[in-house]
Amino acid sequence: MRRLSREDVTKAVSGADDVTIAQIIGTGATIEELAEAQAWLANDEPMINDLRPLAQGRVRELVDILSELEQDDDEQGPANPDAVSAAS
Template sequence: MPMTAQDVIAVLGPIDETKITEIIATGATPADLAEAWAWINNDEALINEGRPLPSGKVAELCALLDEPDEDAGLA
């Protein structure tokens, strides 16, 4: 089942529409997004649990989520 904008917002909270579109375009599932978000926010704990490093769609989402916002710091 394809991910919707509501799925993205449910996991990440309010974010830029462009980022939502990029995330949906990966073809990942909401579960993939939740796992990627967990890796971005708490990778040390997941590594300590012995979890394998992200791969496939989860790794692609991690890369997208870890990109600095283009507007960040511009005031």
């Protein structure tokens, strides 16, 4: 299994800045581990229902990094505030 490269991360994680990319690569994770972390973030209930253990190790690190990135995006709000008022 190959470890993540910068190109892998930029393809898989839209909007990631240089610091976040470095953190993700710094975990030493593989592409498969990044995909698993993204699956946990996308919808953890089916994974728990399949009796999968909670994310651990590098996958857990990636979940933490990616969830922080999502929180930052949520706090910033929409890029175009006019789009929200027009949709309301």
